[in-house]
Amino acid sequence: MIPRTPRPRERGIPEATVARLPVYLRALQALNERGTPTVSSEDLASVAGVNSAKLRKDLSHLGSYGTRGVGYDVDYLIYQISRELGLTQDWSVAIVGIGNLGRALANYGGFGTRGFRIAALLDADASVVGDKVAGLSVGHIDSLEAVVGDEAVSIGVIATPAAAAQGVCDRFVEAGVTSVLNFAPVVLNVPPGVDVRKVDLSIELQILAFHEQRKSDGHAGPELAGRAEDPA
Structure with missing residues (x-):
């Protein structure tokens, strides 16, 4: 072993x-x-x-x-x-929500070179199901549990509207996924042992707007030297 x-x-x-x-x-x-x-x-x-x-x-x-x-x-x-970081092995990823953001994530070429394999794309919209995106056929959300099992999905990515995000997260967790990357503008509730990382572009823009306002008001100071990528 x-x-x-x-x-x-x-x-x-x-x-x-x-x-x-x-x-x-x-x-x-x-x-x-x-x-x-x-x-x-x-x-x-x-x-x-x-x-x-x-x-x-x-x-x-x-x-x-x-x-x-x-x-x-x-x-x-x-x-x-x-x-x-666990990148010496491949991690299987499923993306739910194949709108503009979901498609952009699926087409990002950097995942494959960093240990991540996009294994499945899922959506609830029948008009989207069957589309080819990044070489994969978009499946229906109803197949989520089967896909998680068949593809050994380790990480679930949620790129849905806010109203649908918690339900998708619950289904990922129930299917055995314990790592979730959330792009929906909502806080997800998960049980202990499940890791959620939230990416909220609007919050990042608001933080930049704050700094821009301070600079324009002449209050720029040492705190601006900090970077979002550099948590304390």
Whole structure:
């Protein structure tokens, strides 16, 4: 039996660190594409948009401390972070709600290179069912439970209108899905053991509007140096 890699929280890695790991991974992949073999903590922190002390502390949770005078091995650090995030295996994803947003998500080419396989597209609209999107035929929402079982779906993505989101989430959970990415503008209620990540573009725009207003009022300050990708 292959030993299971402990999840970040099981290893005592803080949630804020977990949230920054994908940012570091993206920066490292960009460096790797440019043929950079090693990177200092200062340079990696600059690319990732955090301070170097925070980056070194984050990476120490992975057991990676770099080499004095050399820095971090880019390839190995990519592997370490990918392993910690569970990206060294493929995760099957089902998207429910194949409107403009759902179609855009399905057509995003980056999932396949990052360990995610779009296994199913589902919608309640009969006029959408049967459409070909990103090489997949859109199925009816009635098949959700069967699809979760047949495709071993690990992550459910909800891109429906707000009114339908909780019902879809409930069905995902009842079918055994314990990780949900929610794009609907509503807070989902889930039982313990189910992880929900919410992506609300309107909230992000409102936060940017706040900062724009402060800058126009002449109140820009050090707090603007913080980034949404860099939780404390």
